[in-house]
Amino acid sequence: MASASAQPGKPATPDKRRMILDAAVIAFATRGFHACRVSDIADEANVAYGLVYHYFRSKDEVLDTLFLERWNVLLEVITEIDGQQLPARDKLYAIASFIVDSYRYDPDLMKVIIVEVTRAANSFGRTHLKTIREAYALIAGIVEKAQADGSFRDAVTPGFAALAFYGAIEQVLTGWIFDMLPRGEDEFEQAKAYIVETICGGLDAHDGNPPASARAV
Amino acid sequence: MASASAQPGKPATPDKRRMILDAAVIAFATRGFHACRVSDIADEANVAYGLVYHYFRSKDEVLDTLFLERWNVLLEVITEIDGQQLPARDKLYAIASFIVDSYRYDPDLMKVIIVEVTRAANSFGRTHLKTIREAYALIAGIVEKAQADGSFRDAVTPGFAALAFYGAIEQVLTGWIFDMLPRGEDEFEQAKAYIVETICGGLDAHDGNPPASARAV
DNA sequence: CCGTTTGTTGACTGACCAGTCAATCCGGAG
DNA sequence: CTCCGGATTGACTGGTCAGTCAACAAACGG
Numbered sequence: 001m002a003s004a005s006a007q008p009g010k011p012a013t014p015d016k017r018r019m020i021l022d023a024a025v026i027a028f029a030t031r032g033f034h035a036c037r038v039s040d041i042a043d044e045a046n047v048a049y050g051l052v053y054h055y056f057r058s059k060d061e062v063l064d065t066l067f068l069e070r071w072n073v074l075l076e077v078i079t080e081i082d083g084q085q086l087p088a089r090d091k092l093y094a095i096a097s098f099i100v101d102s103y104r105y106d107p108d109l110m111k112v113i114i115v116e117v118t119r120a121a122n123s124f125g126r127t128h129l130k131t132i133r134e135a136y137a138l139i140a141g142i143v144e145k146a147q148a149d150g151s152f153r154d155a156v157t158p159g160f161a162a163l164a165f166y167g168a169i170e171q172v173l174t175g176w177i178f179d180m181l182p183r184g185e186d187e188f189e190q191a192k193a194y195i196v197e198t199i200c201g202g203l204d205a206h207d208g209n210p211p212a213s214a215r216a217v
Numbered sequence: 218m219a220s221a222s223a224q225p226g227k228p229a230t231p232d233k234r235r236m237i238l239d240a241a242v243i244a245f246a247t248r249g250f251h252a253c254r255v256s257d258i259a260d261e262a263n264v265a266y267g268l269v270y271h272y273f274r275s276k277d278e279v280l281d282t283l284f285l286e287r288w289n290v291l292l293e294v295i296t297e298i299d300g301q302q303l304p305a306r307d308k309l310y311a312i313a314s315f316i317v318d319s320y321r322y323d324p325d326l327m328k329v330i331i332v333e334v335t336r337a338a339n340s341f342g343r344t345h346l347k348t349i350r351e352a353y354a355l356i357a358g359i360v361e362k363a364q365a366d367g368s369f370r371d372a373v374t375p376g377f378a379a380l381a382f383y384g385a386i387e388q389v390l391t392g393w394i395f396d397m398l399p400r401g402e403d404e405f406e407q408a409k410a411y412i413v414e415t416i417c418g419g420l421d422a423h424d425g426n427p428p429a430s431a432r433a434v
Numbered sequence: 435c436c437g438t439t440t441g442t443t444g445a446c447t448g449a450c451c452a453g454t455c456a457a458t459c460c461g462g463a464g
Numbered sequence: 465c466t467c468c469g470g471a472t473t474g475a476c477t478g479g480t481c482a483g484t485c486a487a488c489a490a491a492c493g494g
Contacts (some may be wrong), residue, residue: 016471033248034251037451046303048473055452089421090392106296111338119336122249122395128393136397143420152420156411160389164415167388168381175380177338180353194373198381202419203360203369204306233441254481264445270483 017055019045021069024062029108033063033116061122067117070109071131074098078138088146089200095139096169096195101215104175104188111177114170136162152200227427234272236262238286241279250280250333280341284334287326288348291315295355305363309382310413312356316386320393321405326392331387353379369417382416 021044027036038059042049056062081094103110117124118132123133139162146152154160172191176179181191240262259266273279298311307383319358334341335349342349356379363369365395369378390407392398398408 032337035339038453041450050453050455050474053470054471057453059452115336117339119332120305120389121332121391122252125395128425129397133397142284151422153418153422155418156415156420160408160411161415161420163388164385164412167384167386167391170388171380171384172334172377174338174384177359178342180346180350181380191263191377194377195381197372198419199377199415200419200421200422201370201372202415202417203363203373203378204419205368206423255483256481267444267484268442271441276482 006086016045016047016051020047020052020055021062021066023047025066025106025108025112028063028066028112028116033059033112055139060124063112063116064127066109067113067124067128068131070102070113071128071135074102075131075134075138078135082138082142088142089196091142092165092200093192093196094137096165098194099169099173100188100192103176107176110173115177118170139165140215161199165195168195168199233262233264233268236270237264237272238279238283240264242283242323242325242329245280245283245329245333247278250329277341280329280333281344284330284341284345285348287319287330288345288352291319292348292351292355295352299355299359303369305359306413306417308359309356309417310409313382313386313409313412316390317405317409320390324393327390331390332394335387353383356382378416380410385412385416 143156361375
């Protein structure tokens with residue numbers, strides 16, 4: 001995560017570009033993208049104002065870079081999970097697990113990505129729509145295969161299931177981001193299980209015979 | 218929805234305050250709260266710049282007003298639904314229905330509320346956290362009662378179920394807001410059913426005996 | 435008919451900040 | 465030692481906009 005700076009005798013400072021990105025995560029997470037000034041990033045990185053513009057064309061490009069760096073990792077991970085020979089439910093668990101762990105590992109970065117990009121319908125969200133959709137498509141693919149082999153019902157479309165699954169995850173992260181939910185090792189692990197349990201298992205009591213409340217609308 | 222203006226002979230213009238609020242919905246939805254200037258609101262409302270400040274202390278207060286107006290209706294509706302004698306699944310359907318219909322009726326307003334308030338962890342979201350949480354608490358209450366009477370399993374906590382349920386709804390609305398999902402009468406109705414079906418029924422195939430994939434993590 | 439209150443107008447101000455740029459620093463090649 | 469190019473600095477500029485305010489209009493009661 002952090003580079004080894006703060007060593008009194010050493011100027012250190014190997015990769016200023018990286019330092020700026022790391023500083024931007026903190027600055028964006030703390031004040032929000034709009035309220036955060038470029039000078040906040042520079043200050044946080046202990047770097048001159050102008051240097052930010054040496055490495056990035058604009059403040060926007062800094063956020064774009066942060067988002068793409070992380071989201072591409074997510075896409076790779078989902079693809080890899082999908083490639084494994086696993087029940088769909090376990091695949092979904094692995095995905096939820098990765099995202100929750102991403103938050104555990106670097107909450108500020110995930111906060112920035114979710115709040116400033118993924119959910120920002122008027123700015124960066126639109127810019128990165130295509131990239132964001134790829135994740136949905138991969139998840140939908142998992143559901144589709146599971147429906148084909150009979151391990152998932154086909155009561156809802158794969159695309160819709162992906163939406164609900166990802167929505168549940170994002171809402172949990174949002175709960176942590178807003179301090180609505182307690183954070184901690186146990187909570188993180190429990191959240192992973194609960195997400196999958198809710199989406200796959202459902203809330204209804206299954207008492208053997210078809211649920212009484214299962215009626216089409 | 219709109220007041221009857223544009224009548225050539227009549228100055229009309231009964232309630233300027235309302236006109237400003239309606240104009241703000243359009244302006245915020247189109248450009249986003251940050252990018253939207255107060256003059257955009259005034260122009261959209263066909264009103265002088267200064268009048269906005271006659272009725273509202275600040276640009277923020279305009280958004281606050283829009284949010285509270287609508288969210289309080291939501292809270293009332295959920296409370297009323299909860300008071301009825303209905304299966305929990307039907308209560309959840311009614312709530313999903315109300316929210317989806319709110320979007321159908323005034324997509325711009327719902328877009329503004331979701332994008333600029335509900336999901337804005339660094340600005341209005343924090344301000345209105347308490348109000349937002351009330352909705353979760355009401356939904357959690359419905360789940361809790363259903364678990365007590367046995368119609369819902371208690372595999373997950375009520376609070377978590379509420380989070381997942383609301384998360385799924387918000388994600389569907391977000392899909393419409395981002396133009397990721399097709400909109401139309403059929404799609405709206407189907408979304409209501411799918412949301413409840415996913416959260417209550419779950420994705421797993423229930424073949425009579427306890428689901429093979431039901432294992433604690 | 436006048437005074438008061440409330441509604442309405444839009445030019446103006448003060449603050450803020452993204453992005454520019456000319457100057458300086460520094461490491462290495464010749 | 466000198467020169468070159470990339471790294472680094474931070475003062476400055478230009479434009480934007482939220483919010484103010486002084487003036488004008490309309491409604492209304494006395």
